Amino acid sequence: KNNGGCSEFAICNDTELTGRTCTCKENYIGDGFKCRGNIAQELLRNSNTSRFYYHLEALSIGDIAGPGPFTLFVPRTDILNSDPRVKNWIARGVMAQVIRYHMVGCASLLYNDLKTVTNITSLHGDPIHISYSQNSLVLNNKAEVILSDAVSTNGVIHVIDQILVP
Numbered sequence: 001k002n003n004g005g006c007s008e009f010a011i012c013n014d015t016e017l018t019g020r021t022c023t024c025k026e027n028y029i030g031d032g033f034k035c036r037g038n039i040a041q042e043l044l045r046n047s048n049t050s051r052f053y054y055h056l057e058a059l060s061i062g063d064i065a066g067p068g069p070f071t072l073f074v075p076r077t078d079i080l081n082s083d084p085r086v087k088n089w090i091a092r093g094v095m096a097q098v099i100r101y102h103m104v105g106c107a108s109l110l111y112n113d114l115k116t117v118t119n120i121t122s123l124h125g126d127p128i129h130i131s132y133s134q135n136s137l138v139l140n141n142k143a144e145v146i147l148s149d150a151v152s153t154n155g156v157i158h159v160i161d162q163i164l165v166p
Contacts, residue, residue, distance in 0.1 A: 009035035029153050039064045039072060042152045048159050049150075051077035052099070059096040063123055068154030069108035071120075073128070073139060075163045076146070083163055100124040101166040108156045111137060111148040126166040140164055 004012035006022035010032045013021045022032025030036050043053035052074045056064065064070055080086060089095040101124040109120070115132040122128055131138050137145040139160060147159035 006032050007035040009037065027153060029151070036150075036152050038154045039068070039070060039152045039157060042150055042157060043072075043074065046150070048076050048147065049074045049157060051080040052102070055080065055095065055099050059099060061096055061099055063100070063103060063105065064154065066154070069106065070155035071104040071107055071109040072155065072157045073102045073104075073143070073145070073160050073164065074157055075102070075143075075160055079161065079163060085163070085165075097124050097166060098163065101126060101128070101164050102160075104128070108151075110151075110156060111145065111158070114145070114158075122166070124166050128164065 003010065004014075004020050004022070006012040006020070007024065007030065009028045010022045010024050013023070015021055024030045024032055024035035028035040028037050036042055040053060040056070043049045043056075052072075064072070086095070089098050101122045103123040104120050105123050107120070114130055114137055117130055119127045119129055129140050131141065137148070139145070143160040143162035143164055145158045146161050150157040
């Protein structure tokens, strides 16, 4: 019923009388108790990041369907829902550029990696400035990373508290 305590994306194998092993299914990574899929699947599974996924879909941004690796800086769903600029960007046809500014290709950068770099280039083509001080990772001197290192099969997701603007 509950997959023997394993992740819903894992295979549970009984070993001996009371033991079991949990192994993530193909195309998932993890320890068997927690298994993660690709970036798109992980964005959808988390209410903090699901709105970003819907923008990717609506704008037909297919970058993250590839093997990656990617690093995503995802504004929380409530911020994407409440920021009045979003409707304006959609109306002006520039929302795809704004969304792609939150994505970095060819790198799966964890929080500790980001602490050691000062600039990275987004898929939009513009640089994102990174600073680290007082135990906070801040992008473009404005957006703070509030949840980090959601690792997926083709990259990593970090949740931020503001929308980045190229």
